[in-house]
Amino acid sequence: MSESTMRVTLKVWRQAGPGQAGRFATYTASDVSPDMSFLEMLDVVNEGLTERGESPIAFDHDCREGICGACGMMINGVAHGPMQATTTCQLHMRSFRDGDTITLEPWRAQAFPVIRDLCVDRGALDRIVQAGGFVSVNTGSARDGNAIPIAKTAADAAMDAAACIGCGACVAACPNGSASLFTGAKIAHLGELPQGQPERGRRALSMVTQMDLEHFGGCTLFGECQVACPKAISIDVIARMNRDYWMATLFEREGVATGGDA
Amino acid sequence: MTAAAKAGASRRGRLATFASSTVGRKIAMAVSGLMMAGFLVIHMTANLLAYAGPEHINAYSRFLHNVPELLWGARIALLAALVVHVTSAILLTRVSATARPVGYDQREAQVATIAARTIRWLSVLLALFIVLHLLHFTTGTLLPGFAEGDPYANLVNAFSTQRWAAAFYLVMMVVVGLHLYHGTWSAIRTLGLSRPRRNPFSRPVATVLAVALWLGFTAVPVGVLLGLVGPRPSATASR
Ligand code: HEM
Ligand code: FES
Numbered sequence: 001m002s003e004s005t006m007r008v009t010l011k012v013w014r015q016a017g018p019g020q021a022g023r024f025a026t027y028t029a030s031d032v033s034p035d036m037s038f039l040e041m042l043d044v045v046n047e048g049l050t051e052r053g054e055s056p057i058a059f060d061h062d063c064r065e066g067i068c069g070a071c072g073m074m075i076n077g078v079a080h081g082p083m084q085a086t087t088t089c090q091l092h093m094r095s096f097r098d099g100d101t102i103t104l105e106p107w108r109a110q111a112f113p114v115i116r117d118l119c120v121d122r123g124a125l126d127r128i129v130q131a132g133g134f135v136s137v138n139t140g141s142a143r144d145g146n147a148i149p150i151a152k153t154a155a156d157a158a159m160d161a162a163a164c165i166g167c168g169a170c171v172a173a174c175p176n177g178s179a180s181l182f183t184g185a186k187i188a189h190l191g192e193l194p195q196g197q198p199e200r201g202r203r204a205l206s207m208v209t210q211m212d213l214e215h216f217g218g219c220t221l222f223g224e225c226q227v228a229c230p231k232a233i234s235i236d237v238i239a240r241m242n243r244d245y246w247m248a249t250l251f252e253r254e255g256v257a258t259g260g261d262a
Numbered sequence: 263m264t265a266a267a268k269a270g271a272s273r274r275g276r277l278a279t280f281a282s283s284t285v286g287r288k289i290a291m292a293v294s295g296l297m298m299a300g301f302l303v304i305h306m307t308a309n310l311l312a313y314a315g316p317e318h319i320n321a322y323s324r325f326l327h328n329v330p331e332l333l334w335g336a337r338i339a340l341l342a343a344l345v346v347h348v349t350s351a352i353l354l355t356r357v358s359a360t361a362r363p364v365g366y367d368q369r370e371a372q373v374a375t376i377a378a379r380t381i382r383w384l385s386v387l388l389a390l391f392i393v394l395h396l397l398h399f400t401t402g403t404l405l406p407g408f409a410e411g412d413p414y415a416n417l418v419n420a421f422s423t424q425r426w427a428a429a430f431y432l433v434m435m436v437v438v439g440l441h442l443y444h445g446t447w448s449a450i451r452t453l454g455l456s457r458p459r460r461n462p463f464s465r466p467v468a469t470v471l472a473v474a475l476w477l478g479f480t481a482v483p484v485g486v487l488l489g490l491v492g493p494r495p496s497a498t499a500s501r
Binding site: 013024074076077078103105108109110111157173175176177178180205208209211212215216217218219220221222223224226227228234235236238239240241242243244245246248249250252 | 273276277279280282283284285286287288289354357358360361362363364365366367368369370371372373374378379381444447448450451452453454455456458459462463
């Protein structure tokens with residue numbers, strides 16, 4: 001029994017509410033099975049805290065199968081922890097060693113205020129999407145699904161970008177706190193497809209403007225976002241966003257929209 | 263309609279937004295940086311004429327000085343590029359500094375190259391270098407025995423008699439190489455001119471340019487120190 005279980009020390013950021021002072025608190029998780037997911041391990045720690053009458057560690061999660069984008073925290077200084085292309089919920093304790101100390105911090109960015117402990121408000125990303133991350137279609141009877149031919153290469157590129165689940169790891173990992181990978185992915189996902197063409201220029205202008213309004217930093221192409229991304233989205237989408245942006249600055253005919261002020 | 267929306271409606275408004283946006287400023291840095299990189303290629307090639315002997319490099323210098331429109335046109339364009347480049351860099355660095363007011367207790371860089379991680383600090387050195395370099399070879403302020411219109415003599419004089427100059431130039435050319443190793447690769451992406459790649463971190467063009475400039479610029483001071491450039495190798499001996 002003792003051979004197959006592990007004991008880890010957690011150094012966790014605790015903060016009671018937005019704008020309040022926070023601090024690190026240390027907890028011990030013993031009898032941890034290597035087959036537990038990282039969040040299950042936190043669930044067990046939280047049960048112990050609740051039993052002792054202490055407040056549990058708040059962290060975001062929903063699907064727990066790596067598809068929704070709700071979970072995410074800085075684990076030992078790496079967004080979503082040591083496994084590449086993996087969300088926090090899909091990380092398992094076998095990625096750690098018995099006796100390890102694990103530091104847990106919330107995503108840190110001016111645009112992502114801490115709500116509590118490891119939960120941050122990622123509404124800024126939603127507002128970037130509201131500003132232009134859509135295509136306008138007239139409602140009515142549904143169109144034939146294959147009415148618009150789409151090249152395989154375009155469909156593949158769009159799907160790769162559409163894999164973005166909006167978790168915010170790119171911002172968290174970026175030394176500049178930039179949301180360029182996120183915004184670039186949303187722009188590429190629609191801009192690769194024929195349906196995305198009519199609003200392509202306006203989309204780039206609006207979304208980049210909103211990104212700046214939200215106080216994200218500028219991109220210096222460190223490349224940290226790409227390795228932090230649980231969906232392994234390539235920084236190629238950033239190059240695409242930049243090109244769409246300067247082309248639209250010169251040639252776009254319509255105005256920009258924004259998703260509201262930050 | 264928000265202020266941003268109104269500004270986006272006209273090209274003029276969009277250009278104003280562009281100039282104050284993070285992406286726009288980065289594009290301005292890329293364009294001005296590539297202009298300066300182009301200058302460095304010409305400058306490095308011209309420097310290598312020193313190996314061909316005094317007539318050649320001095321003839322090139324005479325040619326430039328005999329066509330003031332060209333010389334001053336280039337100087338003004340380069341100064342403008344430098345101002346745009348440096349101003350944008352400062353403004354963008356300030357935005358980044360405020361984008362994460364509370365830092366991490368622990369953070370591990372995963373892939374960022376040394377060149378990228380040091381570029382902000384080393385570029386301060388680069389700016390200092392440009393000033394000293396102009397005082398050295400263009401005005402001659404820092405070079406005792408400076409001979410107007412004889413760059414060959416000045417090169418030999420500087421690198422054989424001023425040890426600080428040889429050392430400083432050798433170190434600074436590594437900085438220039440690092441700057442362009444990140445800068446060129448980054449500029450191509452900032453302008454969206456790159457094609458999607460299996461490994462977007464590979465940088466053949468930037469590597470060739472950075473290494474070529476480093477080697478080419480380094481060759482001249484090294485040539486003087488080794489006696490390959492200069493009338494008498496013994497001139498390196500004492501001071
Ligand atoms: C070992 C490296 C270098 C050497 C030996 C060198 C040498 C020289 C010389 C001899 C001149 C004067 C040319 C003349 O009077 O006709 C000059 C001018 C200049 N160099 Fe360099 N240089 C080097 C690297 C650089 C680098 C890396 C930069 C830019 C970052 C640079 C920027 C300039 C500028 C701006 C001028 C002035 C051009 C003008 O007269 O307007 N140089 N250099
Ligand atoms: S909880 Fe849905 S991706 Fe992790």
